[in-house]
Amino acid sequence: MDLITDAKKRAAKEALKFIKDGMLVGLGSGSTASFFITYLGESKLKVKGIPTSKASEKLAKFYGIPLLDPEKVSTLDVDVDGADEVDPQKRLIKGGGGALLREKITAKMSTQMIVIVDEKKCVKKLGAFPLPVEVARFGFAATKKEIENLGFNATLRLNKKKNHPFLTDQRNFILDLKWNSPQKITPENADLFLKSIPGVIETGFFFNLATKILVGKENGKVEIL
Ligand SMILES: O=C(CO)[C@H](O)[C@H](O)COP(=O)(O)O
Structure with a gap:
């Protein structure tokens, strides 16, 4: 197994220590969150979950983790999810x-958000990873133009076969943004400007949400931030 996968698994396993019987748990998406769902499924913990993607829902169902109706739940005890930066x-x-x-x-909606990452995800400054932005398909060209007018390079995300735009679970598009002059705009301002465009549904910036970051290290340790 490669060192990064190992580090992701270590962070995911560490997150289990913060889960107690009876908790309502947000189940993140991506490879690190999938390791967490797997460990949770293999544990004897009695929790209920809300999956954040169809892929995580499938995995949670495979392990028999009871799922809540996301339309009816307003608070969760803890959310465990990965991150790109x-x-x-x-x-x-x-x-x-x-x-x-x-x-x-x-x-x-979660009282705590535990973020599980390998150490390569920790950066001094956000932005090397292109910022994902979910946009409506209706008026897509106009929305893209408005985003570019703000000074971003916007690339429409494609599916794995590269023959069709990638569709989110809500059947929207994703634009991946690079910042042309990152030193001139703070992430908070970039978020505000982007969200003022009607076709922008959500940005990939997560501010004031993470309560704990568990960083799996290649040296075998897990650092808690
Ligand atoms: O935000 C995400 C999915 O939308 C993931 O948490 C993020 O991309 C990290 O993924 P991975 O654990 O596979 O590196």
């Missing part, structure tokens, strides 16, 4: 797997 202020970029909308709603 984490900065020293616990700000995140998420959405590499395209599940950012459900992930953000779930993180927001």
Whole structure:
């Protein structure tokens, strides 16, 4: 097994220590969150979950984790999810797997958000990873133009075969944004500007949501931020 996969698994296993019987748990998406769902499924813990993607739902069902109706639940005890970038202020970029909308709603309704990452995800400054932004298909060209007018390079995400746009679980598109002049705009302002565009549904910025970051290290340890 490669060192990064090993580090992701270590962070995912560490997160189990914060889960207690009876908890309502947000189940994140992506490879690290999938390791967590697997460990949770294999454990004897009696919890109920809300999955943040169809893929996580399938995995949770495979392990027989009881699931809640996301239309009826307003608070969760804890959300456990991965991230694409984490900065020293616990700000995140998420959405590499395209599940950012459900992930953000779930993180927001949770008392705690435990983020599980390998050490390569920790950065001094957000932005090397292109920012995923979920946009409506209706008016897509106009929305893309408005985003580009703000000074971003926006690339429409394609599916694995590269023959069709990638569709989120809500059947929206994803634009991956690179910042042309990152030094001139703070992540908070970028988020505000992007969200002022009507076709923008959600951005991959996660601010003031992560309560704990578990960083799996290649040296075999897990650091808690
Ligand atoms: O935000 C996400 C999915 O939308 C994932 O949490 C993020 O992309 C990290 O994925 P991985 O654990 O596979 O590196």
